[in-house]
Amino acid sequence: MARYTGPKTRISRIFGEPILGNGKYLTKNSNPPGQHGGTKKRKAPGEYALQLKEKQKAKYTYGVLERQFRKTFDEANRRKGVTGENLIRLLESRLDNTVYRLGIAPSRPAARQLVAHKHVTVNGEAGERSFFRAASR
Template sequence: MARYTGPKNRICRIFGEPILGSGKSLGKNSNPPGQHGGTRKRKAPSEYAVQLKEKQKAKYTYGLLEKQFANTYVEAARLKGATGENLIKLLESRLDNTVYRLGISPTRPAARQLVSHKHIMVNGEVVNIPSYFLKPGDVIELKPKSKVNETVVSFIRGKNPRINWVEWNEKDMKGTYLSHPERDAVPENIKEQLIVELYSK
């Protein structure tokens, strides 16, 4: 299973945001990684560097590798509408991200693991592909055996009430992907227009 396995706190320090892990290190040392830390003189980043950093932030946030992200962008560009908004909608409609949004797992990496280990069903069928794109109306739930697995159930927290494009039934441990989210509703601090500009070069 291809995924980022490097130091998470380093990534948090690069972007100055807890996009991976808890971001505990940001309180102690918020300087970017590298020799001399905050005392190092840094040049103002170029336009390309700013665009690249934004793309990297989106990649790490949603847990994609370079080729996966590029393919998702190509699909977003093919769809009607603003490419940047389409990109966010596609990233949010991934199965692993939706499992995270429903509160079935505390983090996206944990959600990815649940999907890969065949704990998740979509419309009554087991799906073990984290990048599976959901459509409005799709029903996501734990497999019957997983619903009685104490370890799996202990991680369920329920969805954030601000996430209004998914619905979670706590009693049945079942959720529904209601619709693709509007950009304003997605809380991630990503400037998708910079990503579009990067790929448009």
């Protein structure tokens, strides 16, 4: 399974929120990353920029890359109801996120590792697909 392995504090500084773990480092350096992080003044971002930022925030929060996120979005779009709510519902029902929410793992990456190493299984199977099958029954 592919995952983001880059600097986690940089991602949190981009969004100004603790995305990947606790946010104690945001009080020390709350500027956006880069050479001119806090000095450049830009005009207000447009609607597309805000939507893109929210999408990237969701991707980093749940630890999915673009292709998997796109497939989840397509599934949310197919279901009845509001697409955004369906998307969050699908992302929250992933097995690694459920393990994190139950408190078995201290973070989402740790929960993902537990699921990938098959320390947590659903009906004898590991992975999200088995969890979706079990949840839909």
